[in-house]
Amino acid sequence: MPDATGLELIAQELREADESAVLDTVFFRDQAALVVPATAVPATLEHLRGKGYSFLASVHGVDYFPEEPRLGVHYELLDMHEVDRICVRTRVPTDDPHVPSVTPDWPTADHQEREVYDMFGVVFDGHYDLRRILMPEDYEGFPQRRDFPLGGEPVLFTHNERTTPEWWE
Amino acid sequence: MSLTPDIPYREMEESVEVSHITHPESDELLTINFGPHHPATHGVLRLMVTLEAEVVRDVRPIIGYLHTGIEKTAEDKAYWKAIPVVERMDYLAYYFNAMAFCGAVETILDLEVPPRAQYLRVIHMELNRIMSHLVWLGTTALDLGAISMFWYCFRDREQILDLFEMSSGQRMHTRYFQVGGVFEDIPQGWEHKVRAFTQVMPERVDQFLAILMKNQIVLERLRGVAPLDAETLLAHGTTGPLLRAAGKPWDLRKATPYSSYEHFDFRIPVGTVGDNWDRMMVRILEIKECCRIIDQALDGLPEGPYITSDRKYALPPRHELATSMEALIHHFKLVTEGFRVPPGEVYYPLESPRGELGCYVLADGSSKPARVHMRDPSFVNLQVFRPMVRDLYIADFIATLGMLDPVLGGVDR
Amino acid sequence: MEVTRQQLGAGGKAEFRARQLRARDMLRGDLEGPELERHVEQSVLTTTFEKAGRWAVGNANFPLSFGLACCAIEWMSHIGPRIDIARFGFEAARATPRQADTIMLSGRISIKMAPVIRRIYEQMLEPRYVIAMGACSSSMGVFNNYAIVPGDKFLPVDIHVPGCPPRPESLVHGILKLRAAILSQPDEGWRTRYGGRGTEEVVGDIDVHDINVPGGETGPGA
Numbered sequence: 163m164p165d166a167t168g169l170e171l172i173a174q175e176l177r178e179a180d181e182s183a184v185l186d187t188v189f190f191r192d193q194a195a196l197v198v199p200a201t202a203v204p205a206t207l208e209h210l211r212g213k214g215y216s217f218l219a220s221v222h223g224v225d226y227f228p229e230e231p232r233l234g235v236h237y238e239l240l241d242m243h244e245v246d247r248i249c250v251r252t253r254v255p256t257d258d259p260h261v262p263s264v265t266p267d268w269p270t271a272d273h274q275e276r277e278v279y280d281m282f283g284v285v286f287d288g289h290y291d292l293r294r295i296l297m298p299e300d301y302e303g304f305p306q307r308r309d310f311p312l313g314g315e316p317v318l319f320t321h322n323e324r325t326t327p328e329w330w331e
Numbered sequence: 332m333s334l335t336p337d338i339p340y341r342e343m344e345e346s347v348e349v350s351h352i353t354h355p356e357s358d359e360l361l362t363i364n365f366g367p368h369h370p371a372t373h374g375v376l377r378l379m380v381t382l383e384a385e386v387v388r389d390v391r392p393i394i395g396y397l398h399t400g401i402e403k404t405a406e407d408k409a410y411w412k413a414i415p416v417v418e419r420m421d422y423l424a425y426y427f428n429a430m431a432f433c434g435a436v437e438t439i440l441d442l443e444v445p446p447r448a449q450y451l452r453v454i455h456m457e458l459n460r461i462m463s464h465l466v467w468l469g470t471t472a473l474d475l476g477a478i479s480m481f482w483y484c485f486r487d488r489e490q491i492l493d494l495f496e497m498s499s500g501q502r503m504h505t506r507y508f509q510v511g512g513v514f515e516d517i518p519q520g521w522e523h524k525v526r527a528f529t530q531v532m533p534e535r536v537d538q539f540l541a542i543l544m545k546n547q548i549v550l551e552r553l554r555g556v557a558p559l560d561a562e563t564l565l566a567h568g569t570t571g572p573l574l575r576a577a578g579k580p581w582d583l584r585k586a587t588p589y590s591s592y593e594h595f596d597f598r599i600p601v602g603t604v605g606d607n608w609d610r611m612m613v614r615i616l617e618i619k620e621c622c623r624i625i626d627q628a629l630d631g632l633p634e635g636p637y638i639t640s641d642r643k644y645a646l647p648p649r650h651e652l653a654t655s656m657e658a659l660i661h662h663f664k665l666v667t668e669g670f671r672v673p674p675g676e677v678y679y680p681l682e683s684p685r686g687e688l689g690c691y692v693l694a695d696g697s698s699k700p701a702r703v704h705m706r707d708p709s710f711v712n713l714q715v716f717r718p719m720v721r722d723l724y725i726a727d728f729i730a731t732l733g734m735l736d737p738v739l740g741g742v743d744r
Numbered sequence: 745m746e747v748t749r750q751q752l753g754a755g756g757k758a759e760f761r762a763r764q765l766r767a768r769d770m771l772r773g774d775l776e777g778p779e780l781e782r783h784v785e786q787s788v789l790t791t792t793f794e795k796a797g798r799w800a801v802g803n804a805n806f807p808l809s810f811g812l813a814c815c816a817i818e819w820m821s822h823i824g825p826r827i828d829i830a831r832f833g834f835e836a837a838r839a840t841p842r843q844a845d846t847i848m849l850s851g852r853i854s855i856k857m858a859p860v861i862r863r864i865y866e867q868m869l870e871p872r873y874v875i876a877m878g879a880c881s882s883s884m885g886v887f888n889n890y891a892i893v894p895g896d897k898f899l900p901v902d903i904h905v906p907g908c909p910p911r912p913e914s915l916v917h918g919i920l921k922l923r924a925a926i927l928s929q930p931d932e933g934w935r936t937r938y939g940g941r942g943t944e945e946v947v948g949d950i951d952v953h954d955i956n957v958p959g960g961e962t963g964p965g966a
Binding site: 190191193216217218219220222223224225226236238242245247249268269270272273274277281294295296297298305306308310312313 | 394395398400402403404406407438439441565566567568570579581586587675676677678680687689691693701702704706710711713714743744
Binding site for chain 2: 816824860
């Protein structure tokens with residue numbers, strides 16, 4: 163991981179390019195993270211690619227309910243030469259969940275962004291084919307949001323067999 | 332990309348009547364559906380394959396047929412209880428799933444795992460790696476037509492499952508790894524049995540190689556088929572044996588050692604060309620290296636506790652409950668509510684048999700995780716399947732699917 | 745139907761030759777009277793057609809090679825050398841549902857997969873059986889959430905085998921229970937339990953050209 167000073171240096175470089183690029187830096191348990199606004203994500207990733215973080219390991223979504231803005235997207239980057247990791251985090255509210263897609267530059271984000279869309283409802287602008295990947299195509303709702311119910315079935319036992327609607331009816 | 336016109340895949344995927352699909356522009360191309368139920372697909376993977384005669388021009392995987400909502404279920408359970416849920420994700424590498432989750436939680440807690448527990452974890456993980464590669468080898472050889480390999484590999488797999496059953500009581504999904512260490516110490520005689528196994532296993536690997544390496548059919552089917560260079564693999568986020576077969580020696584056990592992997596001396600098999608043959612050889616030779624690691628771990632197994640002695644996170648030993656009030660209170664709290672984790676978010680990666688398996692845990696101060704995400708290697712590696720099978724014959728396509736080693740539990744979670 | 749084995753006589757060569765000659769005479773029609781009766785008792789067994797059919801079905805039950813999740817790996821080890829369910833008649837795992845007798849729901853059934861399984865089940869020919877292997881297919885298992893369906897909701901399951909994944913002994917016990925059910929109680933099938941009378945396939949006058957035409961009429965089946 164870049165240590166705390168390394169992280170601040172990277173954040174400073176990004177702020178030099180664009181004042182509003184970096185909202186926050188987080189250094190927790192030796193893991194470095196940059197919090198950026200959604201519009202700055204592709205530029206930040208390109209800048210970090212220039213610094214050596216050329217491998218996008220993971221794109222995943224988080225629901226920070228009840229904190230606002232609620233939906234977060236995390237981009238885990240890896241530098242294979244220096245063996246370094248850094249995370250780029252962005253947060254979007256539910257009423258405007260748009261994040262520019264990084265798929266043209268990082269092909270690995272393809273299925274992963276579709277999964278974040280499927281599970282959280284974050285729309286990635288510029289993704290060539292954004293649709294549900296894990297749930298059925300016509301599913302309504304975004305399952306992994308915190309206010310989506312867990313769902314499930316009451317388990318069929320003999321004592322509630324008569325009251326539970328049965329499959330052949 | 333230029334060979335296939337703009338095909339409305341969406342309609343094709345949703346179409347139920349897949350008896351005959353023609354392309355709007357080209358008469359030569361035929362899209363068929365390798366349905367979720369197919370004798371060759373490793374799990375319920377659906378592929379829409381666009382063929383020109385026998386040559387594959389394009390493939391679109393459709394996944395989600397095994398989506399279990401594991402990540403959402405884990406949010407509903409205490410940290411201790413989420414371990415069995417997360418374990419069932421990549422069902423061939425269950426120790427790795429548990430290790431990733433426990434490692435992430437231990438990182439947030441800043442909890443130290445005693446060295447004996449670390450060594451025991453390494454032994455179980457390497458045994459699991461051997462088992463995963465054996466299942467892969469058996470089923471892939473079955474797809475190639477070498478049916479005897481299936482029986483041999485599963486015979487050896489039964490021996491490993493016996494070892495797991497001896498140490499933890501279950502054959503699969505053993506919930507042996509806990510936050511802070513392992514659930515209980517290994518029984519007497521286990522070490523002896525593991526050593527007997529690691530004595531025999533390298534000879535077995537040599538026997539497998541003797542069956543496969545000089546077989547003309549295997550050579551023709553795998554040598555030079557579906558080579559893919561490391562840049563494309565890296566661009567698609569591929570890690571694990573696929574990347575190592577292409578010549579890039581990237582292994583998280585060596586690059587960022589975790590759980591005392593730095594104490595062991597082992598090699599990483601690396602391929603040259605990146606074709607199916609290299610992918611197969613990398614995995615088979617890894618089995619031998621795993622045996623070396625297990626032997627070294629058993630030789631150097633330190634004495635000591637098998638789980639952290641911090642009673643806030645690990646159950647106290649039962650004999651203490653009779654005498655100590657504090658132990659009783661800790662036991663009660665841990666069993667009913669579970670331990671609380673201070674707020675924080677952590678991404679913990681490790682090297683599973685298929686690549687980089689990472690676990691992201693968001694803790695919000697309560698006793699249940701607020702978000703658990705498993706970055707599964709099969710899910711990301713599946714994206715590289717498309718450039719891999721361009722312009723292959725169908726038979727090579729099936730062999731390449733085997734060499735990709737997708738485990739649909741991890742793909743769909 | 746009880747299949748008993750008994751040794752005919754002491755087993756010497758001369759005796760065997762004598763029995764062969766008697767059999768030949770019976771076939772010619774030369775054997776008469778008490779000799780004929782004794783021969784028939786010793787070497788011919790009579791049964792009803794149903795019993796014989798059930799005996800065949802129960803002892804040669806080909807499973808569909810169908811695997812979903814973790815239980816599928818355990819299922820593969822059952823086909824493997826140690827447990828070897830081929831000795832119970834589960835010899836050839838057919839890939840096509842048209843040729844299979846039993847479908848093993850080995851693993852968790854997601855809502856996307858349930859219609860696929862239903863279609864596969866409908867393609868199987870009677871008599872067909874369903875074994876729900878493991879906790880997830882019987883009753884959601886570890887994952888009681890939005891994405892999983894229990895097998896009972898869309899398939900008439902004959903045998904539920906608990907476990908996560910089931911131990912080899914318990915799955916073999918389930919398989920043997922299925923075999924016992926087939927051999928002994930043909931009417932206690934799922935139709936009696938679930939009130940499915942009237943859903944038996946009746947193959948009447950079907951024009952061969954009407955079957956399996958793309959975009960045409962649906963094929964036979966309930």
